[in-house]
Amino acid sequence: MAGNTEPLSPRAKLAVTAGKAAAAVSRAAGRGSGSVIGGRVALKLDPDLLGRLAQHLDVILVSATNGKTTTTRLIAEALRAAGPVVSNALGANMPAGITSALAGGSDAKFGVIEVDEKYLAGVARDTTPKAIALLNLSRDQLDRAAETRMMAEHWREGLSGSKAVVIANADDPLVVWAASSSANVVWVAAGQAWKDDAWSCPSCGGVMQRPGDDWFCGQCGFRRPAPSWALNGDYVLDPHGSAWPIHLQLPGRANKANAATSAAVAAVFGVPPQVALERMYQVQAVAGRYDVVTFQNRELRLLLAKNPAGWLETFSLIDPPPTPVILSVNARGADGTDTSWLWDVDYTQLAGHPIFVLGDRKLDLAVRLEVAGLDFRVCETLDEAVQYAPPGRIEVIANYTAFQDLRRRVGN
Known part of the structure; x- marks a missing residue:
């Protein structure tokens, strides 16, 4: 052909x-x-x-x-x-x-x-x-x-x-x-x-x-x-x-x-x-997505979610509460600079999870989580978030450039 x-x-x-x-x-x-x-x-x-x-x-x-x-x-x-x-x-x-x-x-x-x-x-x-x-x-x-x-x-x-x-x-x-x-x-x-x-x-x-x-x-x-x-x-x-x-x-x-x-x-x-x-079946991870990595003696699973539909699918993947969850959002050129889509995501699905927030637009995300009535902690770095996270594997969900930042930090 x-x-x-x-x-x-x-x-x-x-x-x-x-x-x-x-x-x-x-x-x-x-x-x-x-x-x-x-x-x-x-x-x-x-x-x-x-x-x-x-x-x-x-x-x-x-x-x-x-x-x-x-x-x-x-x-x-x-x-x-x-x-x-x-x-x-x-x-x-x-x-x-x-x-x-x-x-x-x-x-x-x-x-x-x-x-x-x-x-x-x-x-x-x-x-x-x-x-x-x-x-x-x-x-x-x-x-x-x-x-x-x-x-x-x-x-x-x-x-x-x-x-x-x-x-x-x-x-x-x-x-x-x-x-x-x-x-x-x-x-x-x-x-x-x-x-x-x-x-x-x-x-x-x-x-x-x-x-x-x-x-x-x-x-x-x-x-x-x-x-x-x-x-x-x-x-x-x-x-x-x-x-x-x-x-x-x-x-x-x-x-x-x-x-x-x-x-x-x-x-x-x-x-x-x-x-x-x-x-x-040979495919285990795709460009770092779904990889489980060890960082600071903790297991982190890296998940990419770039828009409301992607976040909805990702929430269905994560381990149940009280699994800690780190959320990271940027708004650089490759992400799109408009973060109003955060309001279309149903973050109440994360109720019961300890939540840690980072990224360039962590305060935008913090406001959204506040309105959703969720408990969370704003962190400056991945290292800080991992330090405060309770025991167990950590689910890390990030949008595009935030995901790349995290991969570099964990050496993936």
Whole structure:
């Protein structure tokens, strides 16, 4: 199924070499992986490089508000059963980071690429994907991202006419609206815990009816499509009605949903569900997420939550009270500088947990917890929070840059 394999032009080769050199300099200077700066340099020298690097690959794009890094990793593991894979495994998901990742995969058969929601249409245009996985859409980075209905419209327009097989979550009305412009859609019943961004119909604006697990618009008839794949407890149901057990080292229902979608993607490329799901068991952590680390003679589990939907899923993962919980929130560029989303999170679910608060915006979070009627302690550092935490494993929940700060502090 792979496309044209004509060799890279001299200009493209120069761009790849220069990009790798820039990335190496960045790494040597201690400024991270260098993938973004390397990709930017390469694209400056050859603006069409992303398309050139993708031309010999079966490309799979993964986009969503939550879960795209983990799902990208699960799909990549599953597809390795059918051939070598190149992937942006560290989550650099804009064109520069994607270009850097593909530049390192000249022998690969599959390119499994996580894509930021805003860039999905453009990356799809450049890479001519064979498959596109759409997981969910919810509010995120309020200062940067469009309102969710506008994002769904952007996807819908961008994917119209695409020849890709679109694997989409039938339980998210915004995703269904976006995917419905595509000619070839595989629907997966992956669930939707967070519904606060999908009460109005994306098609006509009417009020969405939600009896049980179903949904439909009472005004225009837009409704949940019949899924051919489904998550059912600890099993994936395939289109033939067979139930395949999900065995993951990653916790929580959301990751089972990610595995169900990943199995549906793998099947497009001929990897059977049993093989795909067995391979997914290899994934223990994803870019530090879910890692359990030892710090100051205490066990800490590191959990990432970037927006209300993500926090809701994360609360369902943590050990019950009186397990201590550390919460850390920043509002830097990569997080979004608007923290008003904190008011959409139901922090009363943390009642009974000793809570410790840190991060650049610890006072914003403290006000939110005060209003929720919770007991908490504001701390200046992770070290201080761990020192005050009562015995037992500590659950640490942080948004994006706060999570990176914590990983650096614990040496992860």
